Amino acid sequence: MIIGIDLGTTNSAVALWRDGKAELIPNSLGHLLTPSAVSLDETTGEVLVGLAARERQSTHPALTATAFKRYMGSNRVTRLGKKGFSPEELSALVLRRLVDDAQVFLGQPVTEAVITVPAYFNDKQRKATRRAGELAGLKVERLLNEPTAAALAYGIHELDDQSMFLVFDLGGGTFDVSVLEIFEGVIEVRASTGDNRLGGEDFNQVLIEDFGKAIGDRISTEDRADPVLRERIRAAAERARRGLTDSAEVIMSVTWKDQVFEHRFTADRFDTLCSGLVTRMRDPVLRALRDSGLHAGQLKEIVMVGGATRMPLVRRAVTKMFGRFPSNAVDPDQAVALGAAVQAGLKARDVALKEVVLTDVCPYTLGVEVSERGPGNMIRGGVFSPIIERNTVIPASRVQVYSTMEANQKFVKLPIYQGESRAVSDNIRLGEVEIAVPPAKAGEIAVEVRFSYDINGLLEVDVHVPATGERRELVIADEETMTAPEFSRRRAELAELKHHPRDADLNRAALARAARCYEDSLGDQRQFIGQHMDRFSFILERQDPREIEHARKELLQVLDQFEGATWL
Incomplete structure (x- = not known):
């Protein structure tokens, strides 16, 4: 049994492919999302994972860890009481909890998984994620980029026509933009870019900083440094941000030492405070389009993924960037896990799935x-x-x-x-x-x-x-x-x-034919053929398969005009 896992910054989820569809697996509480939180009960020595851990964050901040996905691939050590944990170890605890819930739900052992990662994760971060899976007792069948997983959940692998999609993935801690092309049973990633330090947590921080300015010196400097107060303010900011999704106004409220501190936020005020973060979202979008050689009008759909995309200001920003409304066909919190399950089904060669080839790109040079x-x-x-x-x-x-x-x-x-x-x-x-x-x-x-x-x-x-x-x-x-x-x-x-592309049979044959035509021609015609030979040779040295294929077709069309189609 191969399962699909979305290992998220804020929440994680697990899913499987069965009976011809992707299905999310509920945890022991019946919830489809499990908070990516770990807490240590010093009294019993028990490690708590999920909602129980997250609920302890404001009461036991020194014993609770969240958002550790942001530090994957680093040497950062998070201390929970007297114990130190690496980001891989904390992630492994979350993965193990997801696997245990899946085994109870399925009634059979689970040893293999497809785990998703941000498309913009570098080499060290990807290896750290794979190690976390191994620590959790899993054979990691595949690391799948989150935007690609979202595309599978959206169902673009079932489309027959050639189309371009942009996946806009804003999660709790990371931001990815990927441009994907679907053609003839192939999903090809044309470009991936992003910002590994941009997510819902950063929008929370904007509220936290404004709240701090509003309450001024009513809370002492010493109290502000108290971890318990910091966590209460952080939790209040999260509630306020989520409240602004459906309301034009919210009150951020924190109780400390029998005093209630409140600060009113309007949607307009929040938009103004977050203008810098919205600007940071635009840059990866522009880079992805530039790297893929496309413009916004060539995209069939804009697919939104990640819980932070529920924010109205994000949806407005995306609508303004592309001049049209993004798709909301897939639940942004569930899309990545469901896509991972589709990939698990493909790995298991489920007959209900149309054969699809996934290509990916190197996220960094x-x-x-x-x-x-x-x-x-x-x-x-x-x-x-x-x-x-x-x-x-x-x-x-x-x-x-x-x-x-x-x-x-x-x-x-x-x-x-x-x-x-x-x-x-x-x-x-x-x-x-x-x-x-x-x-x-x-x-x-x-x-x-x-x-x-x-x-x-x-x-x-x-x-x-x-x-x-x-x-x-x-x-x-x-x-x-x-x-x-x-x-x-x-x-x-x-x-x-x-092997160098110039040594490939198709390219060698094209150049040999061009050389023969050059020798057979004179004057302007010879010069014209020579120019196309030089252009093709130059493109071969750049070693880009897509560019080479296009240039070879152009060269052959020129030669066909000169002497007619090749005969065999």
Whole structure:
């Protein structure tokens, strides 16, 4: 039995695919959502998970943890009493609770799961999520991006026509935007971007700060530092924000030391306070459209996901961005879990599901640190050189060629990074490869660096020095949570990708035909064919499969006009 799990910042949910549909599994309280909260009862030593834990947050703040998903992949330690927990360990406790509830509901063991992650999670965050699943006793069948899961819940995998969708996913702690294309049984992610530090919690913080200004010095500085008071204010802000979903006005009220402190919020006031957060939402939307090469008018639907999208100001902002109302066909709190269940059904090859192929993209750029020679022969290091660009469809394999910087250089070091900044210091370091090179003049020795990246985050780095035949290889993967056979299988799949697009049969045949036509022609016609050959060769070097396919079709159409269609 494979289940689907939405491991959320605020709430989590579990679902399965059976009897031809996705179905949410209720927890022991009969609720479909389980708060992502963990609390420690110091008296009994018992760990509480879910609603019981969340209810203790304002009374036992030092013993309760929430929103730990925001710190996945970091070294942050959350102390609950005398015990310290990593974000993976806290997440594993939530996952274990979901699995226990599923086993009681289904009456059978559950050992495998599809777990969703924000599309903009980096390599470390994804590996941390996989480790959390392993700690919970699960075989993690797949990490599925939350917007892709939402698209499956929406049912776009059942559509027959070619369409473009944008998934706008604003949860409790993270924000994702993904552009997806559906065609011929394939769901292809065209672009994913987002902000891992933007969510409902940030809108709560706006209310908390305004409440603090309103009450002024009526509460002492010492009392403001009290964790119990901070949690009461946080809970009151959450209630106020939710109240503004249906009301034009709410009163945020907190009781402290037998005094009641109140502050009135109107919807207009809340909109004004949150204008900066709304601006932060626009930037990922624009980047996703730019990276996918689309404009808003080409999108068939805007799909809203995540509990924070219930806020009227968010829906108004999205309507204004796209000039039309977003879809509300799927419950934003349940869509991701239901989509994970669809993917679980696909993994189990359920006959009720139409066969669908899911492609994904690399959410961050992968590359190496290089040095550059500037004015005055000055060498500047710490420069990031991209090899696999963000939003490249994966699995993918790309190669770049570098050369030595100094005369008689003995070795080349290639630190590997993930990120978007020009300076490697602002990106995430993943590892390093060092390789020996023969002594020669500066720039004479070439070093080929190939990155191969799969859909589950396995990155294989191959470094080759053609002058000596020397090779070095580094595999960056979460091997702790991967069996040896699975590791070998995934590396074998990547090995099949390791050829340059110019060596593919279709591309070689197109270039050979173009070369023949060039030799057969004269004058302007020859120049015209030569220009198209050069353009196609240039695009081949960029190694983008979609762009290459389009350019090859264009080249063949030009050749068909010259000599008629190819005959066999």
